[in-house]
Amino acid sequence: MKTVFPSKGEITRSWFILDASTAPLGRLASEAARILMGKNKPIFTPFLDTGDHVIIINAEKAVLTGRKEDQKVYRHHSGYPGGLREDKVAKVRQVRPVRMVEEAIQGMLPKTKLGKQMYRKLKVYAGDKHPHDAQQPTTLVAQAAR
Amino acid sequence: MPRVRRSTNRRDSRKKTLQLASGYFLTKSKLYRSAQEAVEKALRYGYVGRKRKKRDFRRLFIVRINAGCRLNATTYSRFIGGLKKAGIELNRKILADLAANEPAAFTSLVEKAKAATAAA
Numbered sequence: 141m142k143t144v145f146p147s148k149g150e151i152t153r154s155w156f157i158l159d160a161s162t163a164p165l166g167r168l169a170s171e172a173a174r175i176l177m178g179k180n181k182p183i184f185t186p187f188l189d190t191g192d193h194v195i196i197i198n199a200e201k202a203v204l205t206g207r208k209e210d211q212k213v214y215r216h217h218s219g220y221p222g223g224l225r226e227d228k229v230a231k232v233r234q235v236r237p238v239r240m241v242e243e244a245i246q247g248m249l250p251k252t253k254l255g256k257q258m259y260r261k262l263k264v265y266a267g268d269k270h271p272h273d274a275q276q277p278t279t280l281v282a283q284a285a286r
Numbered sequence: 287m288p289r290v291r292r293s294t295n296r297r298d299s300r301k302k303t304l305q306l307a308s309g310y311f312l313t314k315s316k317l318y319r320s321a322q323e324a325v326e327k328a329l330r331y332g333y334v335g336r337k338r339k340k341r342d343f344r345r346l347f348i349v350r351i352n353a354g355c356r357l358n359a360t361t362y363s364r365f366i367g368g369l370k371k372a373g374i375e376l377n378r379k380i381l382a383d384l385a386a387n388e389p390a391a392f393t394s395l396v397e398k399a400k401a402a403t404a405a406a
Contacts, residue, residue, distance in 0.1 A: 141383065143343065182354040182385035182392075186346065 146183050146190070153261075155193040155277035157270070161201035162281065165244050168203075171280070172196065173248035176258045189254055193261045195277055196245075200237035200266040204229065214243070238264040347382035354385025358396040368399025371406045 156175055160168055174180055178190030204212065214227045232239055241264045249255040263272065270277075300318050306328075307314055307321035314324040352362035360368075369376070374395065376384075384392040 141379070143346070143379065143383065144386065179349060180353055180356065182350045182357070182382070182389075184346075184349050184353055 144183075145185050146188070148188065151183075151188065151190050153192050155195060155272060155275040157195045157197060157277045157279045159198050159268075159279075160196050160241055161198040161203065164203045164205050165240065168196070169241070169244035169248055172245050172262065176245070176249060176261055178258075187254070189257050189261075191258050191261060193263070193272075193275070193277075195270050195272055196241050196262070196264045197268050197270055198266075199241045199264050200233060202233070202237070202240050214239070237266045344378060347378035350382040351378060351385055354382075354389070354392050355396065357389075358393055360396055360400065364403065365396060365399050368401075368403040369395070372398050372402035374398065 158168055158172055162168075163171075172194045175194050176191040178184050178188075178192070180192070181190055184190055209229055212229045214229070214232050215224060217224050227235075229240070242262070245262055246259050249258050263270065303325055304315070304318065304321050306325045309315060310321065310324055313320040315321060348362060351365070355362050355365045376395075381392070381395070384395065
């Protein structure tokens with residue numbers, strides 16, 4: 141018996157919705173990353189993108205535990221000398237709330253071309269509305285594994 | 287010591303090496319010296335790869351079994367523990383195949399594992 145690998149055309153993708161306001165950011169992100177990578181399917185194949193699409197709503201209400209609301213810093217570098225930018229959570233949440241969720245999930249995906257492809261299946265929205273009704277997404281409840 | 291002439295032996299052995307290197311990139315398939323180095327390396331990688339293959343596949347089986355388990359509201363760890371208690375000795379290759387191609391059979395195995403865990 142040979143272990144079967146699905147060919148690209150055989151992969152069917154469904155859509156899932158996760159609500160960022162219902163679980164701490166990291167737990168939400170790991171659930172989303174698992175689905176994007178396809179590890180929720182028994183046909184998971186390491187060299188193909190077998191994952192499903194994920195829609196995250198309510199990104200502006202992302203939950204942080206402990207004192208991260210005051211302490212967590214989002215850093216990026218402009219590339220120029222002295223160009224390190226640091227933003228507090230309060231500012232990121234106000235200016236671009238989807239960034240918090242996107243960054244958390246992308247950090248959990250593979251840092252490869254395939255990882256980038258998986259990341260493109262993620263759609264994050266600040267509010268509770270999304271334009272993907274046509275894809276008939278299933279609403280999932282984020283939970284700790286088990 | 288008498289002088290040794292390599293006669294056809296040298297040509298034969300070089301031919302063999304170049305044969306093994308056919309299809310390699312640029313000089314690696316054309317020039318004997320580069321080909322020799324490439325072939326030595328390739329054989330060594332091949333040896334390692336044959337061992338790795340077994341580990342890599344086992345890892346893949348485990349990921350797939352875990353996905354199947356979570357569809358049946360359990361985890362890989364609990365499932366394997368339950369199978370052991372139930373005395374079912376299917377290997378991970380078969381379990382992974384069942385999870386992907388025979389979901390019903392896999393579900394009944396999960397039920398057996400759960401029952402065995404509850405009984406123990």
